[in-house]
Amino acid sequence: MTPAHPAREHTGRPVRVAVVGLGWAGRTIWLPRLRQHPAFEVVAVVDPSERARTEAVSDAPGARSFAGLDGLSATAVDLAVIAVPNHLHAEVASRLLAEGTPVFVEKPVCLDSDEAARLARAEASGGAVLLSGSAARHRADVRALSELTASLGPVRHIEVAWIRARGVPDAGGWFTRRTLAGGGALVDLGWHLLDTALPLVGDGIGFDQVVGTVSGDFLGSAGSGAAWRHSAPEDRAPGDLGDVEDTARGFLVADNGVSVALRASWASHERHDVTLVRVEGAAGTATLRCTFGFSPNREGGSRLTLTRDGRTEPVPVADEPIGAEYVRQLDELPRLLADPAVRGRAVAEVRLTIGAIERLYQSARNAGRQAVPAGHGAH
Numbered sequence: 001m002t003p004a005h006p007a008r009e010h011t012g013r014p015v016r017v018a019v020v021g022l023g024w025a026g027r028t029i030w031l032p033r034l035r036q037h038p039a040f041e042v043v044a045v046v047d048p049s050e051r052a053r054t055e056a057v058s059d060a061p062g063a064r065s066f067a068g069l070d071g072l073s074a075t076a077v078d079l080a081v082i083a084v085p086n087h088l089h090a091e092v093a094s095r096l097l098a099e100g101t102p103v104f105v106e107k108p109v110c111l112d113s114d115e116a117a118r119l120a121r122a123e124a125s126g127g128a129v130l131l132s133g134s135a136a137r138h139r140a141d142v143r144a145l146s147e148l149t150a151s152l153g154p155v156r157h158i159e160v161a162w163i164r165a166r167g168v169p170d171a172g173g174w175f176t177r178r179t180l181a182g183g184g185a186l187v188d189l190g191w192h193l194l195d196t197a198l199p200l201v202g203d204g205i206g207f208d209q210v211v212g213t214v215s216g217d218f219l220g221s222a223g224s225g226a227a228w229r230h231s232a233p234e235d236r237a238p239g240d241l242g243d244v245e246d247t248a249r250g251f252l253v254a255d256n257g258v259s260v261a262l263r264a265s266w267a268s269h270e271r272h273d274v275t276l277v278r279v280e281g282a283a284g285t286a287t288l289r290c291t292f293g294f295s296p297n298r299e300g301g302s303r304l305t306l307t308r309d310g311r312t313e314p315v316p317v318a319d320e321p322i323g324a325e326y327v328r329q330l331d332e333l334p335r336l337l338a339d340p341a342v343r344g345r346a347v348a349e350v351r352l353t354i355g356a357i358e359r360l361y362q363s364a365r366n367a368g369r370q371a372v373p374a375g376h377g378a379h
């Protein structure tokens with residue numbers, strides 16, 4: 001197929017965007033920031049829900065509204081932002097890519113390695129770029145940590161953890177159903193954590209070994225939901241809270257010998273929602289303690305420290321409003337869209353990320369088989 005846009009030149013006019021999926025992410029994260037950003041113009045919104053479309057159009061006057069993808073054309077749209085439920089990411093993105101429309105796909109970009117391969121094929125055949133990535137990399141504190149890492153000597157170990165006190169998204173909805181979400185806290189928060197860890201491990205470096213466990217001790221607990229999201233629709237069956245994990249723990253060893261400890265929890269016994277990124281190098285340890293995402297239950301500002309020879313020093317980090325990283329992510333998109341060398345890059349990272357997630361789940365399934373019930377251990 002002839003690419004509709006072999007290499008879209010940066011024309012100077014705003015990037016014409018379609019937002020596909022007008023739920024919490026589409027309407028809270030994407031639409032307001034796209035509307036306020038001078039480099040973008042929202043020209044279309046897509047969602048099968050009439051109510052979601054009506055509300056979105058009132059937020060984005062002038063945008064055309066469609067119930068499905070048929071109304072979108074690669075000549076009228078420079079970028080489609082895909083914020084549909086997880087199981088539809090690969091299907092929607094592959095179709096648009098094959099038609100020549102560039103896409104930015106929300107995390108998790110796909111649910112398994114077969115879907116990643118399908119996306120790679122669609123990107124190659126349609127000639128349009130697939131962009132993705134967690135906004136966490138664009139946080140000022142994560143950037144400061146990355147810069148500090150250069151002074152740590154060879155990196156030996158990275159710890160990434162996102163532990164919410166309460167933050168199960170929409171229990172009983174698609175988020176907590178394995179067939180629709182692909183998994184629980186690991187695909188949801190863990191995707192952001194892997195996205196943060198990968199550049200610290202080293203560009204393009206995959207994982208040689210992956211083990212992990214999962215648990216679901218909080219899914220059904222009253223008050224463990226994510227209060228900042230919309231409440232669950234009334235059609236949820238009472239007590240039907242899903243079949244995914246609320247916590248995943250993993251240990252990964254990269255091809256270059258760097259180890260990564262990962263913990264992703266939608267809920268826990270903690271008081272606040274905390275994210276930790278620690279990089280241990282031969283010449284020191286850098287530690288960032290902050291809160292990723294939009295939760296209001298935060299500990300306070302970001303704290304970055306450098307520990308060396310028995311001394312821990314604070315490293316200044318700029319305070320920024322919640323969600324500033326999403327604006328910085330938008331700042332980058334016009335340049336990425338105009339650069340033909342970017343094609344294939346996101347899919348290559350997606351393959352590493354989903355490969356690690358698949359292997360962690362596989363390890364957790366094996367661990368479950370050998371679990372000894374409490375009270376039945378060997379004496």
Ligand SMILES: NC(=O)c1ccc[n+]([C@@H]2O[C@H](COP(=O)([O-])OP(=O)(O)OC[C@H]3O[C@@H](n4cnc5c(N)ncnc54)[C@H](O)[C@@H]3O)[C@@H](O)[C@H]2O)c1
Pocket residue numbers: 020021022023024025026029046047048049052068082083084085086088092106107108134135188293
């Ligand atoms: N980057 C982040 O920080 C972040 C935060 C929240 C959610 N997300 C991601 O965004 C995606 C959406 O999450 P959400 O919380 O908005 O879910 P949601 O359930 O609130 O919204 C999903 C929307 O997609 C619509 N939809 C379903 N099928 C569609 C189709 N074929 N075409 C167009 N629209 C369709 C639904 O009607 C609904 O309005 C998820 O993949 C999630 O992981 C990312």
